[in-house]
Amino acid sequence: MRESSESKVRYNPGNLGDLLKHGWLVEIVRFLRRLKGGEPLHYADTFCGFAEYDVGDEVARRIRDRFHVLTFRRLQETFLARGKYAGSVTLARLAAEGNLRASIFDSNPEALASFHSGEAEILEIRSGCDILDSKEPYDLIFLDPYDDIRDVAQLVLAKSAARHRLSSVLIFFPVKTEAQRGVLTTAVDRLGVNCQLGFVMNPGSLQDGRYHFATVFLPGSSLNLGAVLGLFGELNIVTARVNALAAGP
Ligand SMILES: C[S@@+](CC[C@H](N)C(=O)[O-])C[C@H]1O[C@@H](n2cnc3c(N)ncnc32)[C@H](O)[C@@H]1O
Structure with missing residues (x-):
């Protein structure tokens, strides 16, 4: 059964961090899906959260009027409405135009119950990071924890880099x-693999909370480098658009 969202998430859905990670996710899935031709994309999302969340008019208005990432906005529109x-x-699933084989996990059983049975394995x-020990060659693994993994962030990055022959992460x-931003940047630089890092500096508000936001994409090593560089450009545009939104009215 698909349940509506709840008040148990520790942040306000549709915040700047969501726009960053989901903007990137949509671009990456569309990119990988094009490479797969007609084959389904194998996607693992092990901090999957809920199928959808309740949001107020302000969130919808900000996305519609001021977040100029068109595909993301088009995909969200039926939900915002x-x-x-x-x-x-x-x-x-929407970005892959239905051509997605999803494998999911969340430590909250209510989150898992928000998906239709059969919609995902x-x-x-x-725990969500256990997926990095799997030998399964997912096309994309998405790790979207709260700030709890800060202490193990370097290990998570190292494990992700170690399996980049198997999966994009x-x-x-x-x-x-x-200071944490600096530590993360250094850790990413030291990985020695091709990857892209994006930051959004959050001025802080009731809707967006007090955290700044970082996202890292490690493309699978089998992907064409030129094509991946083109994708990095698209990801940078998303980051710039979220930072523009953060910067003011
Ligand atoms: C930021 S939310 C995920 C949002 C979701 N990816 C989305 O975009 O809709 C983080 C999720 O991680 C879950 N979580 C917390 N600790 C976890 C763990 N150790 N393993 C898996 N899930 C965990 C929480 O229940 C929560 O749903």
């Missing part, structure tokens, strides 16, 4: 301070 905001699995893992990090 009924006071909702699509979560990552729902958005990935529920993974038998204990997208990771989202809420970042509390400028």
